[in-house]
């Protein structure tokens with residue numbers, strides 16, 4: 001490939017997964033949420049290709065090529081639906097950089113289980129947009145985040161933007177749609193374990209089911225909103241004072257609210273139960289629910305190892321996670 005003085009032949013970006021500690025679903029309607037990026041990432045490499053206008057996307061779950069409105073399958077079930085948001089995001093970045101006729105090759109490598117509430121869609125979008133923007137000039141984090149939120153609306157049109165914010169800016173944060181984000185510093189280290197039910201969800205369907213519930217019973221929903229807000233405020237105080245026992249209790253209370261929304265799942269309930277019996281201070285689903293992943297808080301490293309082992313003994317996946325502080329990383 002010919003490289004001009006200013007053109008970059010290849011650009012890379014990596015964006016992290018996330019956990020929602022408090023407030024998922026309620027955040028869609030303007031409530032606060034507390035969430036954090038974690039040490040699992042999607043890495044995207046973008047290259048210019050000579051095939052003008054074509055965007056080829058190769059990932060570990062699907063591969064295909066978009067040429068305007070046509071799609072050519074390379075491999076993977078449901079590849080078009082899987083890759084469409086990423087294609088849209090890459091096209092948007094090409095348009096923004098006035099390179100409408102440009103061709104791209106995008107390669108995605110992920111260590112984030114997808115469709116289980118760990119924000120794989122946000123991480124894939126943030127990393128794709130950042131890689132393409134870096135390839136064509138300079139990537140600006142604020143702009144990358146805004147474009148990723150727009151693209152995520154293809155996956156579910158009422159996205160709160162929380163996942164894209166935390167994947168871009170990293171760390172633990174208090175987020176609301178109207179108020180943006182504020183970084184949260186936990187006074188003590190949090191020992192966290194993820195348990196994966198292995199049941200993939202559709203975030204859009206779950207968000208719609210909550211909307212229906214809200215429309216059918218506004219009064220009850222506003223009561224749940226107010227309880228969720230209160231839990232978030234108390235959680236912020238518990239994080240600031242390092243009271244992890246209270247934090248765990250609040251996670252259990254948050255889980256009760258999610259059960260009332262109907263977004264938990266029998267298998268998630270079982271894993272939550274296993275985690276609590278193994279000594280978790282608190283446990284709940286994380287993200288959209290409907291199966292997906294659960295998160296458990298432990299008092300120590302020893303406890304988190306025991307909780308992860310107890311979940312694995314049931315035949316399900318489990319891993320300990322660290323909070324990531326970097327967010328989107330370029331290069």
Ligand SMILES: Nc1ncnc2c1ncn2[C@@H]1O[C@H](COP(=O)(O)OP(=O)(O)OP(=O)(O)O)[C@@H](O)[C@H]1O
Nearest residue numbers: 059082110114115116117118119120121203287288
């Ligand atoms: N490795 C990957 N390769 C390509 N696309 C991916 C990959 N991982 C995730 N995606 C994108 O993310 C979508 C899954 O998003 P979905 O919202 O269902 O799950 P999630 O982001 O893991 O969960 P949540 O939004 O609840 O945190 C896929 O359809 C695809 O568009």
Ligand SMILES: C[C@@](O)(CCO)CC(=O)[O-]
Nearest residue numbers: 024025159160161287288
């Ligand atoms: C369920 C939800 O609250 C979190 C999904 O990770 C949806 C959103 O915030 O857009």
